[in-house]
Amino acid sequence: MSIPLTPRQLLSMKKYVVNRKCTDCGFEVNAPLTKREAAFELFDATELFGPTCVVCGGSKSTGSFTMPMLDEELITAWAQDEGLFVERQDEELILAEGRYLEMILGALDSPLTLLHKKHVLLSALCVIIYDNAVVDGKEWKPNNSLKQRAIDELNKRKELLAQAGDSIMDYIQKVVYPQLSKD
Numbered sequence: 243m244s245i246p247l248t249p250r251q252l253l254s255m256k257k258y259v260v261n262r263k264c265t266d267c268g269f270e271v272n273a274p275l276t277k278r279e280a281a282f283e284l285f286d287a288t289e290l291f292g293p294t295c296v297v298c299g300g301s302k303s304t305g306s307f308t309m310p311m312l313d314e315e316l317i318t319a320w321a322q323d324e325g326l327f328v329e330r331q332d333e334e335l336i337l338a339e340g341r342y343l344e345m346i347l348g349a350l351d352s353p354l355t356l357l358h359k360k361h362v363l364l365s366a367l368c369v370i371i372y373d374n375a376v377v378d379g380k381e382w383k384p385n386n387s388l389k390q391r392a393i394d395e396l397n398k399r400k401e402l403l404a405q406a407g408d409s410i411m412d413y414i415q416k417v418v419y420p421q422l423s424k425d
């Protein structure tokens with residue numbers, strides 16, 4: 243059981259911002275968001291700002307918001323809740339960063355993490371390997387120690403990976419799976 247926050251505490255947590263700019267007159271409005279609201283897009287711009295521009299009444303607008311870096315608290319919450327998303331389409335791409343590796347492993351090994359989310363986390367490990375194996379731009383220096391670490395961690399979890407099946411994208415499987423141990 244957690245104690246409900248006071249309005250003042252809640253406001254002090256709202257360090258992130260969502261912005262809407264009217265396409266017709268250029269009027270901009272902002273609203274504060276908590277880290278959690280921003281990370282998982284738990285807000286509705288129409289609800290926050292109303293359906294139309296307060297200055298000209300226009301209904302066309304562009305929006306933007308600050309996306310926080312993920313941390314252990316956010317990744318743990320995401321892992322245990324079917325209703326939370328970090329970028330609906332590309333969750334594994336967002337998570338496939340060296341700085342998230344320890345958090346990915348922690349969530350993978352937690353009994354509280356949902357199976358579907360474990361598959362996304364395994365995908366993220368695969369993407370780390372892929373990104374550091376297929377190097378098509380001259381600017382991009384592969385991080386071989388990170389790649390090897392991800393390979394080692396996947397090798398420890400091959401049973402889980404076998405269950406993930408098609409949730410790991412085909413083109414990723416083709417590059418990554420031959421690099422894993424055979425036994």
Ligand SMILES: [Zn+2]
Binds near residue numbers: 268295296299
């Ligand atoms: Zn306007």
